[in-house]
Amino acid sequence: MQELIATHQNESGDLIVSARELHEFLGVKTKYKDWFPRMVEYGFVENTDFITMAQKRATAQGNETTYFDHHIKLPMAKEISMIQRTEKGKQARRYFLAVEAAWNSPEMIMSRALEIANQQQQQMISELAELEPKAQYYDLVLQSPTLIKVTEIAKDYGFSARHLNSLLSDQGIQYNLSGTWFLRQQYADKGYTHSKTFKRPDGGTNSHTYWTQTGRLFIYETLKSMGIYPLLERQEIEHQSEVAHIESNV
Numbered sequence: 001m002q003e004l005i006a007t008h009q010n011e012s013g014d015l016i017v018s019a020r021e022l023h024e025f026l027g028v029k030t031k032y033k034d035w036f037p038r039m040v041e042y043g044f045v046e047n048t049d050f051i052t053m054a055q056k057r058a059t060a061q062g063n064e065t066t067y068f069d070h071h072i073k074l075p076m077a078k079e080i081s082m083i084q085r086t087e088k089g090k091q092a093r094r095y096f097l098a099v100e101a102a103w104n105s106p107e108m109i110m111s112r113a114l115e116i117a118n119q120q121q122q123q124m125i126s127e128l129a130e131l132e133p134k135a136q137y138y139d140l141v142l143q144s145p146t147l148i149k150v151t152e153i154a155k156d157y158g159f160s161a162r163h164l165n166s167l168l169s170d171q172g173i174q175y176n177l178s179g180t181w182f183l184r185q186q187y188a189d190k191g192y193t194h195s196k197t198f199k200r201p202d203g204g205t206n207s208h209t210y211w212t213q214t215g216r217l218f219i220y221e222t223l224k225s226m227g228i229y230p231l232l233e234r235q236e237i238e239h240q241s242e243v244a245h246i247e248s249n250v
Helices: 019-026 032-040 074-083 087-103 106-142 150-156 161-170 213-225 231-248
Strands: 007-009 015-018 050-058 064-073 174-177 180-183 193-199 205-211
Touching: 015 019, 015 074, 015 087, 019 032, 019 064, 019 074, 019 087, 064 074, 074 087, 150 161, 150 205, 161 174, 161 180, 161 213, 180 205, 205 213
Parallel strands: none
Antiparallel strands: 007 015, 015 064, 050 064, 174 180, 193 205
């Protein structure tokens, strides 16, 4: 079937036509800006049967003007074509009827259904890539109710303790005082850390900061917002990405 007037699918799955292109095809002598409002008077409703499209354009004189077009649904395009009572109008209407028949054919319906199913599958894969690793890491953390050194948390990410402490410091979460890391005031009462004091052989004391499992999950959420994931989660994301890549090429 020869394409007389371009049709497009909108986000809602409806076929739409440019009213300006239809106006040009029909060979209407009346200017578009006067013709289209007259067509709307036949009972068409904006944002139901059509939407208005506006964009700025430069004139030949270098000025700026607003250019209007309207995206009309196929039923409106068919009816407008019939209203013209011209040979061009009949031709356009027959064309739109053929387009509609093809669009509603079992083959096209199945094709659209497969496309929607593929989109839903890709979305599920993306969601799994985020939710499954998170659940695994949360389970791992919740299985360890004891206090934990920052060194152990850093290992989850393949980092050194120094690097992880530096990241948390850069985010304004903690600061170093005389070799000991302390949470800043807005985080100090959240139950993220616990300090232990140890006696030294010389009679002095040292204080060490340990993270609770709540604090460990706080670090997880903080680093995740920076695009940094634990090794366990990275491996799962890479696996899901490989699956998505394979299925997209099937």
